[in-house]
Amino acid sequence: MGLRPHLPNGAGLAPAQIEDNFADLTPPLTATLAKSYASQCLYCYDAPCIKACPTGIDIPTFIHQIRSGNLKGSAQTILSANIMGGTCGRACPTEVLCEQACVLNARGEEPVKIGLLQRHAVEKRIAAGGDHLFVRAAPSGKRLAVVGAGPAGLSFAHRAAMLGHGVTVFEARPKPGGLNEYGLAAYKMANDFAQKEVEFLLGIGGIKIEYGKALGGDQTLAALREQFDAVFIGLGTSAVNRLTLPGSDLKGVEDALAFIETLRQAKDKSKIKPAKNVVVIGGGNTAIDAAVQAKRLGAENVTLVYRRGADAMSATAWEQDLARTNDVVLKLWAMPIRFEKDDRGAVGAAVFEKTALVDGKLGGTGESFTLPADLVLKAIGQTLAPLDGVRIEGGKIWVDGNFQTSLPGIFAGGDCISSGEDLTVQAVEDGKRAAIAADAYLRSA
Amino acid sequence: MADLHCSIGGVESINPFWLASAPPTDKYINVKRAFEAGWGGVVWKTLGVDPPVVNASSRYGVHRDERGGIVGINNIELISDRPLDENLREIERLRREYPDRVIIGSLMAPIEEDAWKGLAEKILNAGVQGLELNLGCPHGMCERGMGSAVGQVPEMVEQTTRWVKTVAGKLPVFTKLTPNITDIVVPAEAARRGGADGVALINTVNSIVSVDLNSMAPTPMVDGKGTHGGYCGTAVKPIALNMVSAIARDPETAALAISAIGGITTWRDAAEFIALGAQGVQVCTAAMLYGFRIVDDMIAGLTNFMEENQYRSIGDFRGRAIRNTVDWNELNLNFDLKALIHQDKCI
Numbered sequence A: 001m002g003l004r005p006h007l008p009n010g011a012g013l014a015p016a017q018i019e020d021n022f023a024d025l026t027p028p029l030t031a032t033l034a035k036s037y038a039s040q041c042l043y044c045y046d047a048p049c050i051k052a053c054p055t056g057i058d059i060p061t062f063i064h065q066i067r068s069g070n071l072k073g074s075a076q077t078i079l080s081a082n083i084m085g086g087t088c089g090r091a092c093p094t095e096v097l098c099e100q101a102c103v104l105n106a107r108g109e110e111p112v113k114i115g116l117l118q119r120h121a122v123e124k125r126i127a128a129g130g131d132h133l134f135v136r137a138a139p140s141g142k143r144l145a146v147v148g149a150g151p152a153g154l155s156f157a158h159r160a161a162m163l164g165h166g167v168t169v170f171e172a173r174p175k176p177g178g179l180n181e182y183g184l185a186a187y188k189m190a191n192d193f194a195q196k197e198v199e200f201l202l203g204i205g206g207i208k209i210e211y212g213k214a215l216g217g218d219q220t221l222a223a224l225r226e227q228f229d230a231v232f233i234g235l236g237t238s239a240v241n242r243l244t245l246p247g248s249d250l251k252g253v254e255d256a257l258a259f260i261e262t263l264r265q266a267k268d269k270s271k272i273k274p275a276k277n278v279v280v281i282g283g284g285n286t287a288i289d290a291a292v293q294a295k296r297l298g299a300e301n302v303t304l305v306y307r308r309g310a311d312a313m314s315a316t317a318w319e320q321d322l323a324r325t326n327d328v329v330l331k332l333w334a335m336p337i338r339f340e341k342d343d344r345g346a347v348g349a350a351v352f353e354k355t356a357l358v359d360g361k362l363g364g365t366g367e368s369f370t371l372p373a374d375l376v377l378k379a380i381g382q383t384l385a386p387l388d389g390v391r392i393e394g395g396k397i398w399v400d401g402n403f404q405t406s407l408p409g410i411f412a413g414g415d416c417i418s419s420g421e422d423l424t425v426q427a428v429e430d431g432k433r434a435a436i437a438a439d440a441y442l443r444s445a
Numbered sequence B: 001m002a003d004l005h006c007s008i009g010g011v012e013s014i015n016p017f018w019l020a021s022a023p024p025t026d027k028y029i030n031v032k033r034a035f036e037a038g039w040g041g042v043v044w045k046t047l048g049v050d051p052p053v054v055n056a057s058s059r060y061g062v063h064r065d066e067r068g069g070i071v072g073i074n075n076i077e078l079i080s081d082r083p084l085d086e087n088l089r090e091i092e093r094l095r096r097e098y099p100d101r102v103i104i105g106s107l108m109a110p111i112e113e114d115a116w117k118g119l120a121e122k123i124l125n126a127g128v129q130g131l132e133l134n135l136g137c138p139h140g141m142c143e144r145g146m147g148s149a150v151g152q153v154p155e156m157v158e159q160t161t162r163w164v165k166t167v168a169g170k171l172p173v174f175t176k177l178t179p180n181i182t183d184i185v186v187p188a189e190a191a192r193r194g195g196a197d198g199v200a201l202i203n204t205v206n207s208i209v210s211v212d213l214n215s216m217a218p219t220p221m222v223d224g225k226g227t228h229g230g231y232c233g234t235a236v237k238p239i240a241l242n243m244v245s246a247i248a249r250d251p252e253t254a255a256l257a258i259s260a261i262g263g264i265t266t267w268r269d270a271a272e273f274i275a276l277g278a279q280g281v282q283v284c285t286a287a288m289l290y291g292f293r294i295v296d297d298m299i300a301g302l303t304n305f306m307e308e309n310q311y312r313s314i315g316d317f318r319g320r321a322i323r324n325t326v327d328w329n330e331l332n333l334n335f336d337l338k339a340l341i342h343q344d345k346c347i
Helices: A015-021 A031-038 A050-051 A059-067 A071-081 A085-091 A101-105 A114-128 A151-162 A191-202 A223-229 A256-265 A286-295 A319-325 A424-444 B028-037 B082-098 B112-126 B154-168 B185-193 B233-250 B267-275 B285-292 B294-308
Strands: A145-147 A166-171 A207-211 A230-233 A253-255 A277-279 A301-305 A326-329 A334-341 A349-359 A359-374 A375-378 A410-412 B006-008 B010-014 B018-021 B041-043 B058-063 B072-075 B104-106 B130-134 B175-176 B199-203 B205-207 B210-212 B217-219 B229-232 B256-263 B280-283
Touching: A015 A286, A031 A059, A031 A114, A050 A059, A050 B018, A059 A071, A059 A114, A059 B294, A071 A085, A071 A114, A085 A114, A085 A191, A085 A424, A114 A191, A145 A151, A151 A166, A151 A191, A151 A207, A151 A349, A151 A424, A166 B082, A191 A207, A191 B010, A223 A230, A223 B267, A230 A424, A253 A256, A256 A375, A277 A286, A286 A301, A286 A319, A286 A375, A301 A334, A301 A359, A319 A326, A319 B233, A334 A359, A349 A375, A410 A424, B010 B104, B018 B294, B028 B041, B028 B082, B072 B233, B082 B104, B082 B112, B104 B112, B112 B130, B112 B154, B130 B154, B154 B175, B154 B185, B175 B185, B185 B199, B185 B233, B185 B267, B199 B233, B229 B233, B233 B256, B233 B267, B267 B280, B267 B294, B280 B285, B280 B294, B285 B294
Parallel strands: A145 A166, A145 A230, A166 A207, A230 A410, A253 A375, A277 A301, A277 A375, A301 A326, B018 B041, B018 B280, B041 B104, B104 B130, B130 B175, B175 B199, B199 B256, B256 B280
Antiparallel strands: A334 A349, A349 A359, B006 B010, B058 B072, B072 B229, B205 B229, B210 B217
C-alpha cells in the first residue's frame, strides 16, 4: 500500500507541498480496486473478524455486498453496527483488530483490506446523499441529555433517536466530533470528514446540539438529571497528564493534543511556523500523530522519545513504521528529566536519562543525553477531568453492565469509562449499547 | 418501498428466493434454519417411493479458477435417502410452524402411473403448496429409468406431468427440466401439454469436473472409480439464462411460469433471471458455499435495485429484457462499435 510521500528536509516548504503533506494518507479506493480487494474475502461463516471488531460489524456481509454491487446495503450493514464506520475505516488500528483476525493471515497471505473497504462503502454512500438509511421508531415522548458530542455521545444520540427518543447534546467546543475533529492527525481525517460524518449522523432527526455548553456552574449532572428523563456522559478524558519537571512550564513545551488540534483547525497549515527541532514524549498513537505531522509541517528533526521498548508502545507497529518512514527518529528507553532554556527564554533543549528494567522495574541508569528542542510535545496520556456526583473508580467513571453510573438514569461511555481500549470504535460501541440500555430503563420505568 | 412479495406459478411467496431441491432442503432442521434466515420458500429434497436410495461417498467434485475460487461444483448424490414418511412428517410440522413460507414437494418415481400418482398424493397430503417433478437428475436415477432419462423424452415429460396434475388439481405443478438436451423448448412444450403450471430450470449439467492423474479416475472418486455428475454453480448461469429466455420468448411456452435455477449467487443474478421472464428463483450452490445468510443481501440488494429504478413490485420489471433478446438476424448490422484504446489508462 503506497502511502503519500512527504518532502524530506522540510525547512521552508512551499504551501502547495504542505497542503499535499496533509492530504489523505491513503487515497480512497477506486471502484475497481474495491472489487478486487472485496474478492479476496472468503465470506467466512462465523468469521473471526466480526468478533475482533468492538462494534461487531458483519464484515463478511458488507464485503459481499460490495462484490454484489449493493453499495447502499453495504453501508447499511456497517452503519447499523457502527454509525461512525466512516471514521473507523480511516482511523481504526485495523492491524490489531479485524485485519489481525482475518483468516488469510493463517495462510501466510495479506489480510483482506477491511478498513479501506469499509471506508469505501461508507464514504460512497455519504457522498451520494439520499435517504438516511435508518428510520426513527414512534416518538417515545422521552427527552435525553448527552454531555459531549464526541464519538460516544453522538453514537448514543443516534441510537437513542432511532429508538424514538428526543436528544439534546451539550458540547463545550464550537464543533461536534470530539477527538475525531480535534485529536486525530489531519492526514487521517482529510476533506473535513469528521464534520461530514456528523452531518450524516444528524440526518436521523430528533437530535439537537448546543455548543459552548460544558458541565460546571449551573450545568450540573444533578440539574440535567432533573430536566431530562435520562442522561449520558460521554465527555472523554479532557484533562492531560501533567509533567512536573524542571522547565516543563517553559514556552515551547506543549501538549501534543493541543498541537494536533491547532493543525486540524488551521485552514491554511502553511501559515503555521514549523519548529526546527521537535521532541515528542510518549508512546501512543497521539505521539505518532504529533511527530509525523510536525515532520510534514517542515521540522528539520523530529525525535520521539519513549521510556520503554517498542513492544511496550501503545502505538501499533503500523503507526511506528509510519513514523519511521516519515523520518521521525524513535528513541527508546529514555525519560525526560528537565528542559533547558535557550537565549530567548523559551525551551531550547530537552535532557533525558536512559532507562532500563531492573528486576522488572523501570528506572533511570544515571546516564543522560541532551536533544536540541525548540518544540517539546507531551503525549503522555489524558485523564478524566474532575467530575462531581458519580462514583469514580481507577480514574474513570464507574458503570455497571448496562453502562449505568452510580446514579440511576445517568449512563456513561467512551474514554471516560474503562470499557476497553481508548479508541473511537470502542466509544461508538459504548454509546450504542448505553442507548439500548437507557431505552430499556426508560421503558421499564 | 419496493415489495418483494410475488406469485410464482400461483404460489404466493414473501420474496422470490426459494432454495432448490437439494441437500440444504433435505430435513426439518435445515429448512427451519433457511426460513429463519429469510428464504421465501424451499423445494424439498426430491422424494421417491420407499425403500430409500443408498448414497455413495464422496459425492462432490469442485471446479476452481486459477486463484482457487469455486467456479462450479458437481455432485453424484441421489434423491432423499431417508424414509418417505419421516420426510412428510417434517414437512407437515414446518408448514404449521411457518405458515407464511412455501414448501414445494419434489418427487421422482418410476414410469408407472400408480407410482407417480400415489407418491404425489402422499406429498400433497403433507400440506405442500405445489409439486415439482424431478425429471432432470443426470446421474444415478436416470440409469434406473428416472430423472433425466424421463426428461429427455418429451412424451414421457408430458405423460408424467399429466399424471401428477390430475392428482394435484388446483395446486400448481412445476416440471423441472434437464438442460442435457438439444432444445429446451421441446420438453417445456411437452410439460405445458401435460398441464404443468410452470417449469423449473435448469437441473444440473452432465459433467466430469476433473481427473485425478495419480489414480487415473474422475473425481469425485468412490473407491477408485468416478462417474459423471451434475454440474452447478456460477459456471452454469449463462446456460440457464439462455434456456430461460428461450422458454419465455417462445409463444408456445411463454404462458408457463418459470422458476429459474442455475448459479444464482447474488440479487443481481436473480434480477437478471427475472428480467428474462422468471417469476422466482431457486438457489442451492451459493447457500452450500456461503450459508443461508446469503439471502440477506439478495433481499436487500434486490430491494435497493428496485427502489433506485422505481419498480414497486417484481412484476414491474419481470420480462423487461425479453423484447431485447432477439435472434441474431434481428440485430442491427449498421450499428458500429469500436474499441478506442487510451494508452495512458492501460495497466
